[in-house]
Amino acid sequence: xxxxxxxxxxxxxxxxxxxxxxxxxxxxxxxxxxxxxxxxxxxxxxxxxxxxxxxxxxxxxxxxxxxxxxxxxxxxxxxxxxxxxxxxxxxxxxxxxxxxxxxxxxxxxxxxxxxxxx
Numbered sequence: 001x002x003x004x005x006x007x008x009x010x011x012x013x014x015x016x017x018x019x020x021x022x023x024x025x026x027x028x029x030x031x032x033x034x035x036x037x038x039x040x041x042x043x044x045x046x047x048x049x050x051x052x053x054x055x056x057x058x059x060x061x062x063x064x065x066x067x068x069x070x071x072x073x074x075x076x077x078x079x080x081x082x083x084x085x086x087x088x089x090x091x092x093x094x095x096x097x098x099x100x101x102x103x104x105x106x107x108x109x110x111x112x113x114x115x116x117x118x
Contacts (some may be wrong), residue, residue, distance in 0.1 A: 009033040013074050014082035017048045020055075020089060026082060037069045044069070050087050060084040 010032045017025045031040050044050075050057070058087050059067055063079050067073045077083055079101060 011071070011074050011076050014077045014079050015044065015048070015059075015085045016082045018084060018086045020087065026079065031071055031074060033071045035071060040069045040071070044085055048085065048087070052087075054090070054091050055087045058086040058088065060086065 010030055012028055012030050014028050024078065025048070027047055031043065031116065035043070044057065044059075059069060059073075061067050061073075061083060062077070064084075067083075074083075081115055082092075
């Protein structure tokens with residue numbers, strides 16, 4: 001009796017895993033059309049041996065854009081042009097920027113009422 005896995009649409013995608021420590025690893029994963037986003041994410045986690053549950057997984061296409069973990073988001077990829085899977089600490093890729101206020105651009109409602117502005 002054949003398994004129904006053979007009857008389902010599937011895609012083989014290549015993924016380059018990038019870890020916090022800078023290590024990179026190339027692997028391939030087969031995903032099926034009836035798998036949920038959580039299932040696909042779990043497959044990537046197991047295949048890439050990611051054991052830290054606090055890490056955030058970010059999947060990027062070949063143009064560097066973040067894409068969802070869904071079957072429809074994937075096109076078949078090659079070893080030469082893999083997807084990028086980043087396993088990072090939460091907020092670690094968001095650069096911090098200082099929030100400063102330009103004094104020339106600030107005014108009060110009182111200034112506007114007096115007509116000092118405009």
